[in-house]
Amino acid sequence: MTASPSPGSTPPGATIIGPGHRAMHFEDFVEGQVFETGGRTITETDLTMFSMLTGDWNAIHSDADFARTTRYGERLVHGSFGIGLAIGLMHGLGIFEGSAVAMLGISDWRFEKPILIGTTLRLRLTILDKELRGTGRPGPSRTGRIGRRFDLIDSDGACVQSGRSDVLVTTRAGLSA
Numbered sequence: 001m002t003a004s005p006s007p008g009s010t011p012p013g014a015t016i017i018g019p020g021h022r023a024m025h026f027e028d029f030v031e032g033q034v035f036e037t038g039g040r041t042i043t044e045t046d047l048t049m050f051s052m053l054t055g056d057w058n059a060i061h062s063d064a065d066f067a068r069t070t071r072y073g074e075r076l077v078h079g080s081f082g083i084g085l086a087i088g089l090m091h092g093l094g095i096f097e098g099s100a101v102a103m104l105g106i107s108d109w110r111f112e113k114p115i116l117i118g119t120t121l122r123l124r125l126t127i128l129d130k131e132l133r134g135t136g137r138p139g140p141s142r143t144g145r146i147g148r149r150f151d152l153i154d155s156d157g158a159c160v161q162s163g164r165s166d167v168l169v170t171t172r173a174g175l176s177a
Contacts (some may be wrong), residue, residue, distance in 0.1 A: 007063035024095045026144035026171040027129065033127040037089040039120040039155070042077055047117060050081045082161040086150045089123035101143055101168040110164030113154070121160060124151040128164070132171070142174030 051057050059066040060076050068077040075166070083106065115121070128147035145166055152161040 001012055003100065022094045023097045023099055024169075026132065026146065026169050029127050029130055029146050029169075031127055031129055035090075035093050035095060035123075035125040037092055037123045037125075039122045040085065040089060041120040041135045042081075042085075042115055042117055044117055046081065047075065047077050050078050050084075054078070054080070072114055072116070074116060077117065077119075079111045079115070079161070082111070082115055082121075082152055083109060083163070085121065086123050086152050086161065086163075087165075089121075090125055090150070094168065096168075099169045100120045101170060104145065104166040104168055111161055111162065113158060113160045115160060119136070119160070120155045121152050124153055125149070126151070133168070140173035141171055143168050144171055145169075 023168040045135060047061060051061055059068060060070060062075070064075060067073070087103075128149050130144055130146050132141045132144045134141060146169055147164065147166050150161075150165060151159050151165055152159050
């Protein structure tokens with residue numbers, strides 16, 4: 001396992017691959033590989049729809065008068081919205097299209113800065129490690145685990161949220177099985 005890069009940083013020697021890259025399988029991923037998405041500006045509609053979806057109408061999200069009295073002086077977008085946004089931005093890269101079997105979990109998620117309406121965020125996805133999975137059957141392994149670090153980055157390059165989410169992906173041998 002490699003050490004996690006600090007939030008908002010790009011590992012030395014990393015290759016950054018932007019949007020439009022397509023389906024990759026276990027063999028295609030390399031530790032330290034970095035993928036970066038384009039930006040997405042967070043809107044009033046995002047905040048409202050997420051409140052409706054979750055039922056979380058806490059005053060910090062829904063009451064502008066109350067929010068003006070807080071240290072931020074305005075409403076905050078839900079922290080958990082950031083997790084969903086990161087996953088959606090990652091899917092826009094297309095690198096797991098047709099190869100992802102299952103997300104294995106989310107861990108060590110950190111909320112470093114609040115998400116405000118009007119903030120533009122992008123995702124920096126770093127491959128941390130990988131492990132071939134045994135099948136218990138004869139023949140080649142059909143899947144492998146890819147360890148990924150998610151960093152949601154704002155326009156200033158600061159990390160807003162970060163965490164780890166591993167995924168099970170197919171191997172090239174698994175495609176033909």
